Amino acid sequence: MSKNHFAAARRSFLRLALLGSAAALSGCSVTGPGPGGHNEAGAPTPPPAGADTLGTGPVKIALILPLTQGGGQSAVGVSMRNAAELALQESGANDVTILVKDDRSTPDGAREATQAAIGQGAELILGPLFAGDVRAAAEVAKPAGKPVIAYSTDLSAASRGVYLLSFLVENYVDRIIEFAASRGKKSVAILAPENDYANVATGALQAAAARRDIRVALIERYKAGAVEASVANIAALGGQIDSLFIPEQAAAMPEVSRALVAKGIDSRKVQILGTGLWNDARVLSLPALQGAWFATPENSGFAAFAQRYRAKFGSDPTRVATLAYDSVSLAAALARTQGSRRYSEDVLTNPTGFNGADGVFRFKPDGSNERGLAVVQINNGTTTVISPAPRTL
Secondary structure, eight states: EEEEHHHHHHHHHHHHHHHOOGGGGGOOOOOOOOSSSBBBSSOOOOOOOOOOEEESSSEEEEEEEOOTTTTOOOHHHHHHOOOOOOOHHTTTOOSSSEEEHHHHTTTTHHHHHHHHHHTTTOOOOEESSSSSHHHHHHHHHHEEEOOOOEEOOOOGGGGGEEEESOOOOOHHHHHHHHHHTTOOOOOOEEEESSSEEEEHHHHHHHHHHHHTOOEEEEEEEOTTTHHHHHHHHHHHTTOOSSEOOOOOOOGGHHHHHHHHTTTTTOOSSSSEEGGGOOHHHHHHHHHTTTEEEEEHHHHHHHHHHHHHHHHSSSSOOOOOOHHHHHHHHHHHHHHHHHHGGGGSSSHHTTTTOOTTEEEEEEEESSEEEEEEEEEEEETTEEEEEEOOOOOOO
């Protein structure tokens, strides 16, 4: 693909991702039952599983989502489906038809949905959300030569032709360590729970620290409800560390904060570092975390998207809804500008990347991604950007 062609696609996608609410009225036909109405509680009414179509264009794209889970409706899946509708309407595209499929939040459902979509002529698979479902969808899509843009945060689900659009912990860790190194940090301790997310984050930090000549002085792992002893071991290091990395979920951070205060770890002397999981009101007001740094997408893009979503559907989107929005926007832009090579590997992995609601991103040939992330500092219940997200990669 030529640079001129790719530049046109990138400009088109940038326009799609940043259009204001007025553009939501532009003409893209939406067919099928759709969730445009609301129930008595004011929530958007979801479409029947497996019976939904967006658009009427000649290029067919599958959108595989967990619309149901355990026999009931999935708020996450419905929110992502709504975001896809919003993206298509704002694009004004008449090039694509989105085949919305319910994977029932199971690998078998994902496999069946992918097979059905390919049978209907889908050229590209968007979704699923969960790692096991992504692997199942890939078992069908890869032999058929259909690329997948999935939403799992589990990097092991990625492979050539199966691209992850999600927020990967590896990206969060690399960004925060890169910034810490630029601020002169030389020695870090890791305080991590015993869970899969922390396993990945700990490995990523060790690799990132090695690349930037930062010493990992101590790794302390703890079970839920038993963090204080690990914090005491870190406190015993005294001046041997200048930073402390804590890859913990927002819900567990109040307990961690109490332990940090109890053991005398002062965030004014030891720089506390985290990931995008901390972009949560439960974390931002914790006493021990005032002054802490973490990497995250800049909030402005999501805030603008959420405002337009609320105007259309009368409810708040889930945080991951932008993944569906961005992937549909990208698929529509490439269908419009790239002809028959629209979803080829060289188009999808062009190093210039794309710009979405959460900023710039690009896919790597191995299926992983890179995202432009900001670094923010926690201050009195809010965050301040101290290193803006890059506008290009």
